[in-house]
Amino acid sequence: MIKYFLNFERKQFLRSSYWQKSIAINILMVFLVLYFILMFLIVGIGLYPILKKQFPESDPLIILNGFLFYWFLSDLMMRFFLQKLPVMNVKPFLILPLKRSKIVHYVLGKSMISFFNFLPLFAIIPFGIILIFEDYNSTKVVTWILFMCVFTLIINFLNFIIEIKSADTELYFLPIIAIGTGLFGLSFFEIIPLSVLFEKAINSVTEQPLLIWVPLLILIGLYYLNYTILKQKLYIDNTLKVKAETAASSDLIWTHRFGSIAPFLQLDLKLLWRNKRPRSSIFMLVIGLLYGLFFYPNPVYKEMVPMFVFVGVFLTGIFIINFGQFIPAWDSGYYKLLMSQNIQYKEYLSSKYTLMLMSAIIMFLLSIPYVYFGWRILVIHFAAMVYNIGVNIYILLYVGSFNRKRIDLTQRAVFNYQGTGVVQWLVGFPLLLVPMGFFYVSYKFLSFETGILVLVILGGIGIVFHEKIMKFITTKYLDSKYKMIEAFDQKS
Amino acid sequence: MIKATELSKEYNGNMVLNITYLEIPKGQTFGLVGNNGAGKTTFFNLMLDLIKPSTGFILNNQIQVNKSEDWKPFTGSYIDESFLIGYLMPEEYFYFIGELNGINKTAMDFFLMQFEEIFNEEILGNKKFLRDLSKGNQKKVGIVAALIGNPEVIIFDEPFTNLDPTTQIRLKKLIKKITEKSNATILISSHDLGHVTEVCERIVVIEKGVIVKDIKTSNETLEELETYFSV
Numbered sequence: 001m002i003k004y005f006l007n008f009e010r011k012q013f014l015r016s017s018y019w020q021k022s023i024a025i026n027i028l029m030v031f032l033v034l035y036f037i038l039m040f041l042i043v044g045i046g047l048y049p050i051l052k053k054q055f056p057e058s059d060p061l062i063i064l065n066g067f068l069f070y071w072f073l074s075d076l077m078m079r080f081f082l083q084k085l086p087v088m089n090v091k092p093f094l095i096l097p098l099k100r101s102k103i104v105h106y107v108l109g110k111s112m113i114s115f116f117n118f119l120p121l122f123a124i125i126p127f128g129i130i131l132i133f134e135d136y137n138s139t140k141v142v143t144w145i146l147f148m149c150v151f152t153l154i155i156n157f158l159n160f161i162i163e164i165k166s167a168d169t170e171l172y173f174l175p176i177i178a179i180g181t182g183l184f185g186l187s188f189f190e191i192i193p194l195s196v197l198f199e200k201a202i203n204s205v206t207e208q209p210l211l212i213w214v215p216l217l218i219l220i221g222l223y224y225l226n227y228t229i230l231k232q233k234l235y236i237d238n239t240l241k242v243k244a245e246t247a248a249s250s251d252l253i254w255t256h257r258f259g260s261i262a263p264f265l266q267l268d269l270k271l272l273w274r275n276k277r278p279r280s281s282i283f284m285l286v287i288g289l290l291y292g293l294f295f296y297p298n299p300v301y302k303e304m305v306p307m308f309v310f311v312g313v314f315l316t317g318i319f320i321i322n323f324g325q326f327i328p329a330w331d332s333g334y335y336k337l338l339m340s341q342n343i344q345y346k347e348y349l350s351s352k353y354t355l356m357l358m359s360a361i362i363m364f365l366l367s368i369p370y371v372y373f374g375w376r377i378l379v380i381h382f383a384a385m386v387y388n389i390g391v392n393i394y395i396l397l398y399v400g401s402f403n404r405k406r407i408d409l410t411q412r413a414v415f416n417y418q419g420t421g422v423v424q425w426l427v428g429f430p431l432l433l434v435p436m437g438f439f440y441v442s443y444k445f446l447s448f449e450t451g452i453l454v455l456v457i458l459g460g461i462g463i464v465f466h467e468k469i470m471k472f473i474t475t476k477y478l479d480s481k482y483k484m485i486e487a488f489d490q491k492s
Numbered sequence: 493m494i495k496a497t498e499l500s501k502e503y504n505g506n507m508v509l510n511i512t513y514l515e516i517p518k519g520q521t522f523g524l525v526g527n528n529g530a531g532k533t534t535f536f537n538l539m540l541d542l543i544k545p546s547t548g549f550i551l552n553n554q555i556q557v558n559k560s561e562d563w564k565p566f567t568g569s570y571i572d573e574s575f576l577i578g579y580l581m582p583e584e585y586f587y588f589i590g591e592l593n594g595i596n597k598t599a600m601d602f603f604l605m606q607f608e609e610i611f612n613e614e615i616l617g618n619k620k621f622l623r624d625l626s627k628g629n630q631k632k633v634g635i636v637a638a639l640i641g642n643p644e645v646i647i648f649d650e651p652f653t654n655l656d657p658t659t660q661i662r663l664k665k666l667i668k669k670i671t672e673k674s675n676a677t678i679l680i681s682s683h684d685l686g687h688v689t690e691v692c693e694r695i696v697v698i699e700k701g702v703i704v705k706d707i708k709t710s711n712e713t714l715e716e717l718e719t720y721f722s723v
Contacts, residue, residue: 334574342564486543
């Protein structure tokens, strides 16, 4: 049976129109994967000599074990935002003569073959081999490697539970942040010395190989917990009964001052507010706004002015990146309607432009208090806003005309955790790094003022030629109209 | 009103539609009948410029649909649920379509009053999103939305499926009323031979993309069609 499941998934992947269009992203992903493998290998090989040199008195293995708690926390956080949970459309299988348990085991099993579970091995195994060469007891080393594997899987299933649980909540990333900072706080302020407890636990396991049963039992327990949670979700009424929420209507009369784009603007605002996935991009604004607090107060970054440009573009552009990269896929569910109605593409796109423009301006205004950390930051934010408005929005709108992946806003399928993945963040990087590069070059060779001027001028050019650029983008959309309709028609 | 010339659609060497010539005069109620895969929806998609013809073209009121978009203001259509916006309430959806057609809220409320019978109190004022309505009720919304702006050409793909018996009868009444009152050209496809023969003045049967029968509806039509399809 599993053979079939795997086969279905391969077909779903290869036969979706998305695959053909996103080869560039796939290549980028491969590079990223290779990069991380290399990094972990270097760490695995280099860690022992480095630790030995820095701390000749202590045992490198013990030192490493002391950091296990932080490994645990960062791995958990990373996975939450980057690891995609296995998505499977289970409804067609429910009526087939198939045990429900089999479907659940399959989904859980699939989550184990994630790249995130293999990556640590590239560091763990070389490190272990070096330990053996350094005359460590080989049973001890093997137990340690085994423990680390179990440990990785524990994180895997823990993340699975957290993601399922928080997928039902409104601010899906709040629980993980609360858990992460909570645990970190408990340990850091030594209320509960978690990091010491972790260290002691693993040290005793390596001393007493039989104790490996303890983490194994924890793993089995987590697996079972996952299993019961998922099995409960395997009934369609569980998801169908999902509140037929009564809607609050609002007239959004203020949008009328925008003239002909008003109906689209209203539609976009409702889209943002009434669907879970786009709504999360509104909440992202809060994260974006607080992002500066990581950098500005930190003396380490005091002299790294170009880094502030990165923060500025991110802060004023977070909505642009999150919302803009899925234009026009947000409307994919009713794209045919839009295409057969009496509308102009230009107005449709202008509405999206206006929305992103407003977000950039609002974010800039809200970020004014950062002036506390120096007037330069305010100037940088302003330049970043102008750059976002004059360059990044157009880039995303233009790239949107190549968008071929349907977003199902209404889908309530079980196991649908369609959402954040690595790709979503990858797309943002060029948008953030390019302006930083422009600034860096002019800042390094000329001055701070020139750097700012370059960004403002680049953005200004875009703003001045708004009509021309929009016209160009509109023709691109018209050109790919049929392809988009066809692709958006493909479910899953 | 509508003219299709040398119209064909091919997918990977597979001819799904091939119409040498088809003319539908203004004011006609036109029924399109055929088995699955005969090309009914393909024809409608071509009419709405949602897919590109392999050869030939369609003229809608002298306007070639894949060259100009000027046919949109006087053409109303409902093909499937992908014409609905799930996160809107029915009223908001109607207002949105209305605004695109230059109809304000008050005029829209007045327009919707005439459909009270069809809505049967299940659509308006229930504060439900379209995605939470049943399939039948979604269809009612789509059909009424297609009539907004008094279009001269109306396209319905399978309007009777998913509707309850009462609404089916009411919809037939409504279509007849539109043909009497306005001079709109109505194109309907259906699998229910009874319904089409009752509503349409003319019925065209297509099979594997080719027109095989073109009948002016009379008392014998239903029987004729039933014999044809019972092979």
